[in-house]
Every structure is written in C-alpha cells, then in structure tokens.
Amino acid sequence: MELGLRDKIALVAGASKGLGKAIALGLAKEGAKVAICARHKDLLETTAHEIESILGSEVLPIKADVSISKEARKFVQKAVNYWGTVHILVTNAGGPPPAYFEETTEQMWEQAFHLTLMSALNMAWEAIPYMRKQKWGRIIAMTSISVKQPIGRLMLSNSLRAAVVGWTKTLADEVAKDNILVNSVCPGYTLTQRVKVLAQNLAQEKNTQSKEIFKNWEEKIPLGRLASPEEIANLVVFLASERASYLTGNIIQVDGGYYRGLT
Structure with a gap:
C-alpha cells in the first residue's frame, strides 16, 4: 500500500531510542524526511546515522529537552528552518518516574507536567501554523494504555497522560477544518x-x-x-499517512488485547 509519505516533513520527539526511534525509522522507510530530538547528543546522532545508513535517507538530529518549553519550541523551529515546513508531528517523551501518590512531591508533579503535557503543547503551538497554511497536517501524541486502564504505582503518568488525550480530543475538533488530523496512540506493555x-x-x-x-x-x-517497538510504530506511520485521511480525535490502544473495556 502506498502511504503517500514520500518527502513529507516529519518531526519525532524523544527519538534516540525505544518507541521514538522505531517511529522515526518507520517514517523514513516510507520516504519521509525526518527530524529527531532527544536530550543526549551522542546517542541522538548515533541513531540518525544508523537510520541514514539503513535507508540512505537524510535524518536531522536536533538536541533538545522537550520538558523545557523553549527547547521544545526550538526543535520545531530548527526543523522548519532546515526544511521549510512541517507536515507530521509525533509528540513523545520519556514517562515520569513511578511513584504512589504519597511518595510524590509538588516538584515531581511540576516536572511531570512539563515533560508529559507541556512538551506536546509547545511543539504543537509551533507546528500548527505551518499545517494550517498548507491545509495538511498530522499530530500524533504518544501516550499509554494507562489512559484507559490506570497502571499501579504510575500516579504521575496515569494523571498527566489523561490530560494529553483530553487535549488531543479537543484539538482535533478545533483544527479539522484545515485538514489537520490529531490522534493519540496508547501503547500497552x-x-x-x-x-x-x-x-x-x-x-x-x-x-x-x-x-x-x-x-x-x-x-x-x-x-x-x-509488543515490539516496531509494532507500535506501524500504527503511527499509518496515522501519519494519506491513508488515514478520515481518522481524527481517536484514542487508539496497541496492547495485544490487554485492555478489556468497550470504549
């Protein structure tokens, strides 16, 4: 199936390893031009070179800590300065530390807030104007199965990832008129x-x-x-594509059947 991703500009946050890396590789395989960011420059550049060596396609590594607002915004700005626009934004960041409620502190909540929710908002604020102008865009937020079925001891993640899906659901309605599709992907284990x-x-x-x-x-x-990271990436690549043209406002789990609920 031709996904229509060739030469699309895709930005993937938290992409030096794990799910982000698998997503970046999946998009690059379909011919997208991919910018990736992470906090650690050496690992980030190694990942970029690895993808380039496998596919022969250009990958733009940009060092950024998306939990810091100005760095999250600069990630998008630098990619746009290099390629001229952005078509696809995958918001992704490492999860907050595990903790029960009584183990958490106000500082932990503030850090988790910036890492999990504000990172996505800051990247989207920068990317959406370009998507509106070209009447084409995809925003895909990486969350967790915990938004549908909370996981024990993940108080911070369970709470703030739920805020992310509330944001994506609302944003999907606001930007649909400009052919910008917004979805959340909820990986299981x-x-x-x-x-x-x-x-x-x-x-x-x-x-x-x-x-x-x-x-x-x-x-x-x-x-x-x-799941393997590649199995999660497969859904993200599809949602980023032309073939997902009537999918927006969805919260989709990829969990091997772990979640038993009806919605």
Missing part, C-alpha cells in the same frame, strides 16, 4: 528500556525477579507477549 526499568522496580518492591514480572504481564495479555 512494550519491550523498551523504560518498561524494563519498571519491571526492575516492581521486582524490588515485591522481592522477586524481573522475569517474574514480565511473566505476570504476559499472562494478562491475550496475545501472550509484549
């Missing part, structure tokens, strides 16, 4: 470094081993396994 760290933390708390935590998760997933 996926084989990323963050999930491995969560497993380690849970194992310590329960005085067991990480492999037992993974086994417990797998038993709750009808497909019997965790």
Whole structure:
C-alpha cells in the first residue's frame, strides 16, 4: 500500500531510542524526511546515522529537552528552518518516574507536567501554523494504555497522560477544518528500556525477579507477549499517512488485547 509519505516533513520527539526511534525509522522507510530530538547528543546522532545508513535517507538530529518549553519550541523551529515546513508531528517523551501518590512531591508533579503535557503543547503551538497554511497536517501524541486502564504505582503518568488525550480530543475538533488530523496512540506493555526499568522496580518492591514480572504481564495479555517497538510504530506511520485521511480525535490502544473495556 502506498502511504503517500514520500518527502513529507516529519518531526519525532524523544527519538534516540525505544518507541521514538522505531517511529522515526518507520517514517523514513516510507520516504519521509525526518527530524529527531532527544536530550543526549551522542546517542541522538548515533541513531540518525544508523537510520541514514539503513535507508540512505537524510535524518536531522536536533538536541533538545522537550520538558523545557523553549527547547521544545526550538526543535520545531530548527526543523522548519532546515526544511521549510512541517507536515507530521509525533509528540513523545520519556514517562515520569513511578511513584504512589504519597511518595510524590509538588516538584515531581511540576516536572511531570512539563515533560508529559507541556512538551506536546509547545511543539504543537509551533507546528500548527505551518499545517494550517498548507491545509495538511498530522499530530500524533504518544501516550499509554494507562489512559484507559490506570497502571499501579504510575500516579504521575496515569494523571498527566489523561490530560494529553483530553487535549488531543479537543484539538482535533478545533483544527479539522484545515485538514489537520490529531490522534493519540496508547501503547500497552512494550519491550523498551523504560518498561524494563519498571519491571526492575516492581521486582524490588515485591522481592522477586524481573522475569517474574514480565511473566505476570504476559499472562494478562491475550496475545501472550509484549509488543515490539516496531509494532507500535506501524500504527503511527499509518496515522501519519494519506491513508488515514478520515481518522481524527481517536484514542487508539496497541496492547495485544490487554485492555478489556468497550470504549
């Protein structure tokens, strides 16, 4: 299937590893020109060179910490200065640290607010004017299955990712007239470094081993396994494409059947 992504300008945040890297690679495979950002310059540039060596396509690495408002905005500005516009924005950032409510502090909530919610808003504020002008745009917010089924000990993530989907649902209505589509993707348990760290933390708390935590998760997933980052990326690439032209305002889980709810 031709997805119509060749020469589209795509921006993927938090893309030096994990889900962001898989998404950037997936978009580049379809011929998009991809700008990626992350906090650590060396790893970011290694990822850009890796994608370029695989596909021969240009990847623009931009060092930025999207939890800092001016850096989130500069990520978009620098990509636009280089390529002239932006068609696709994938908002993505590492999740807040695991904690129960009584373990959290006001500072932790403020940091999580900027990392999880404000990072997406700041990038979108910069990107939307270009999308409006060209009457074509895709904004895809990476959230979590926790927005549909909260996950234990992830108080910060559960709360603030819910705010992200409230924002995307409302924004989708506001920008639809300009052919800008806005959707949220909610990964379930996926084989990323963050999930491995969560497993380690849970194992310590329960005085067991990480492999037992993974086994417990797998038993709750009808497909019997965790997702690969590429399986999440496949949906994101489709939502970014011409073929998703009538999909907006959706909150879509990719979780192997983990979530049992009807909506």
